Amino acid sequence: MSAVLDRPPPRAGLRAAAAPIAAAVVVAVLLRVPFLFTGLSTDEGGYAYVARQWARGDLLYSDVWLDRPQGLLLTYRALLAIDESGWAIRLGVVLAGAILTVAVAAIGWGLAGRAAGVVAAWLYAVVGVAPHLEGMTLNGELLASVPSTVSIALAVLWWRRGRSLWWLAGAGVLAGVALTMKQSGIDGVLVGLLVLVLARRGKPVPVFLAGVALPLLASALHGLAVGWSAYWTALVGYQLSALGGSGSNASTRWTDLGRQAGDIALGVVPVLLVSLLGWRVLDRGARRLLGVWLFAGFIGINLGGSYWPHYFVQPLPALVVLAAVAVIGVRAGWRRWALAAVATVPTLVWLAALVPMSPGGRADTIPYDALAARDDRIAAVIRASTGPDDRIYVLESEAYLYFAADREASYPYLWGKPIDKIPDALPRLRAMLASPQRPVLVVLDTPPAAVDPSGGIAADLAAYYHPETTVEGVPILRANP
Known part of the structure; x- marks a missing residue:
């Protein structure tokens, strides 16, 4: 026709x-x-974090990484x-x-x-x-x-x-x-x-x-x-x-x-x-x-x-x-x-x-709203227990936390997919956790075994970190002196 x-x-x-x-x-x-x-998504938070670090003078794709x-x-x-x-x-x-x-x-x-x-x-x-x-x-x-x-x-x-x-x-x-x-x-x-x-x-x-x-x-x-x-x-x-x-x-x-x-x-x-x-x-x-x-x-x-x-x-x-x-x-x-x-x-x-939902029901229904609210509470604890120059690491994909806490990541890959796809990503992660310059805090949003089934990351965390607190069911570890 x-x-x-x-x-x-x-x-x-x-x-x-x-x-x-x-x-x-x-x-x-x-x-x-x-x-x-309403709360930002993980991707939005990660993009915002990288954009903010770039604006602060970090070298894109080197000091701060995004695909x-x-x-x-x-x-x-x-x-x-x-x-x-x-x-x-x-x-x-x-x-x-x-x-x-x-x-x-x-x-x-x-x-x-x-x-x-x-x-x-x-x-x-x-x-x-x-x-x-x-x-x-x-x-x-x-x-x-x-x-x-x-x-x-x-x-x-x-x-x-x-x-x-x-x-x-x-x-x-x-x-x-x-x-x-x-x-x-x-x-x-x-x-x-x-x-x-x-x-x-x-x-x-x-x-x-x-x-x-x-x-x-x-x-x-x-x-x-x-x-x-x-x-x-x-x-x-x-x-x-x-x-x-x-x-x-x-x-x-x-x-x-x-x-x-x-x-x-x-x-x-x-x-x-x-x-x-x-x-x-x-x-x-x-x-x-x-x-x-x-x-x-x-x-x-x-x-x-x-x-x-x-x-x-x-x-x-x-x-x-x-x-x-x-x-x-x-x-x-x-x-x-x-x-x-x-x-x-x-x-x-x-x-x-x-419209007729309770605030809690609405947050659970809108994509990422409840998750972002949880992360905001975790971020408040991170800010209260670290200095502005301290680095943190979130295992492995909750990139919004870096933006919400206003703390710099100590590892370039903010999401889990690059860790799965880049051959040296996991060894680099383990080296970072064991380094003298390791992050002050590690937030265990993902169980270590889900990222490294060999148990290597879990062993590194046990050797170099100790539990500090748990917020919203998410353990936060602090680096040993």
Whole structure:
């Protein structure tokens, strides 16, 4: 079937759509504002810690380590410059929701007409909260989705609406920026290249590719400045080396996917079911574009390697656009409302259920809120029993504690996955615990045997540490004199 297009003269169409899209943006903001003051996730806390240490003068990828590109950390630095507490980080979620709502509206409008754009805006305003996919956290996938989706919107408007080459140049720059947010943020690049093919115009190709290259070149130059080997290893090298090993083989991936399958299904299936009906409405070019966009999201999910629920935030904008096309593709009004309800009601019900809950029940329901509150209490004990220059170590993945306690980590790998994948990570951890410069405190958020089944870490802790206290059931050890 040909595309359902509803194209009045551009100015008249823009005026007609501006109010409902603006209203959707307001709804997107209002639905995300309550999460400004809920607890940060482990990833958010770790990113914030690394960004803060970088701002204090530590050398990125050497003094302080993270397997993420600089764009993500620059974003965190900018947000922490507003305020050093967690709410400023969640302000990024609110802004991302507003920007993505407008971007999917532009894409839906460009591919299938004004009505599709308006519906896409309203769907994303709600569906993008994605409580089961941690959509209210400032994860790398959400940060990459913002520039990549805006990039796709600019490319679509250049292709379908005859905009100037500056729009395509902007699409290229933002596609490159997405890759500096997370390595899997390839959506904008692949879709932009497809748009160039569909447009059948060769001259604009260098414009787009030059735009993509700019942020990547800036990141690479910074990588050279901090040490190319360390930079490459953090962003690419250690993951490549781990392929096929126990930390990154097919069995581990299937186990990780199975563990998270319930939350992934709750977050993805409703909008996916509606989106399946959208293909028949689009024209051939639009189908190809959305197909490549979804394929890019699938590649991005698999590049991550662990199948955490927040990985599936990446394909949500494409699914929402396709679902919006499905909604406008049915004639009966009640069917349109029914399809929109299938996509949005699960999220709305989850949000509504929070209102009558007790504070404790709400904290247990909102991802990471109760855990962050626990960590805040542990962090208060750490601050009271250490000096500002003392180093600590959290075994093995509760990176938020470094940020909350405002204490420096004595070990570069803040999460467990790098320990599983980097050959010298475990020996380096044991050497750190036995060193004269060992951390003042070790927080046993994870049992030592789960990290080192050989018993080596447990033996090191017994030899060089003694119990100091237990907070919220988490033992804290102090280094022996």
